[in-house]
Amino acid sequence: MNAMPERESEKIRLGVSSCLLGAAVRYDGGHKKDAFLTDTLGPFVEWVPVCPEVDIGLAVPRDTLRLVGDKRAPRLVVEKTGEDLTDRMRRFALAKARELETLGLHGYVLKRASPSCGLFRVRVHRQNGVPGTAARGLYAQTLVERLPTLPVEEEGRLTDAAIRESFIERVFAAARWRSFVERTPGPGDLVRFHAAQKLAVLAHSPLHYTRLGRLVAGLGDADRHPSRAPQAARRGPGPPHGETLTRYGALFMEALAVRATRGRHANVLQHLAGFFKRELDATARAELADLIHEYRRGLVPLVVPLTLVKHYVRRFRPADLAEQVYLSPHPKELMLRNHV
Secondary structure (H helix, E strand, C coil): CCCCCCCCCCCEEEEEEHHHHCCCCCCCCCCCCCHHHHHHHHHHEEEEEECHHHHCCCCCCCCCEEEECCCCCCEEEECCCCCECHHHHHHHHHHHHHHHHHHCCCEEEECCCCCCCCCCCEEEECCCCCEEEEECCHHHHHHHHHCCCCCEEECCHHHCHHHHHHHHHHHHHHHHHHHHHHCCCCHHHHHHHHHHHHHHHHHHCHHHHHHHHHHHHHHHHHHHCHHHCCHHHHHCCCCCHHHHHHHHHHHHHHHHHCCCCHHHHHHHHHHHHHHHCCCCCHHHHHHHHHHHHHHHCCCCCCHHHHHHHHHHHHHHCCCCCCCCHHHCCCCHHHCHHHCC
16 A cells, blocks of 8 residues: 555655754754655655744744643743743644644654744743743644644654654555545445554554454454445445444554563564465475564564565465555655564
């Protein structure tokens, strides 16, 4: 299955802190252009840049901002003057989150350590100015509260190969799901969608794999025996099928937010190898098993055993694997599985 959305001309749509694309909007008049975002990921993306601090009317350059007070409800203030911008930022963040929801974003990349955009470990100062605990930036907090299933990450963490691969996989999964839902699918369509995603889910969370399988099991029976399905379910995504879609989408994105591990990837690879055990001779089976074992031990990246598996998929064309998203969850040009 192609990692891109169903409509070939449609790009992934990502929100992003404007400074990460090279916009000179930071407090010091500079930017923090990120080469991975602009050069590597950029060709596949339609960016939706946002700078909350500029958008609430602050100048460039400007006095630095900081979070102060209680980490559970920090205030956003101007460091030099003490002016409190909390309410202004919260109003903007809520309005912007509502606007972004209508745009159908597939993910968002935020600027690390920013008192407005930081997603993790943003420093919260005590009233005496001494650095204290950590929280989220005010804009980031509202964003994740209003859009709980949206894949969101900081650019600083994307330097970690495993985090980068996981985030981009979630982004392309979100795009597939949105494209699927927009086609007004019926119950049988959801069964087929799940069949294509299930090994990708298994690599992240066996628990969610089971829960999602149970969720669609009844729909599969209804699709095979339409007389057993309620009329509302056969008409499309109205209740109760609409509720099932909502539940599935939330569980699907929740599953992919669980970090895939070498052990779970290796288990999926072994499952895939089982499809070829009759076609391969003893030497070829041993070669594949050795590569999977070497990957499990951390001696080779995921791309090594996976390349051999994909070769056998093309060669033997097992029907159950032709559409498995796990084999190509994102464009090969990104080379994300070369490093995990």
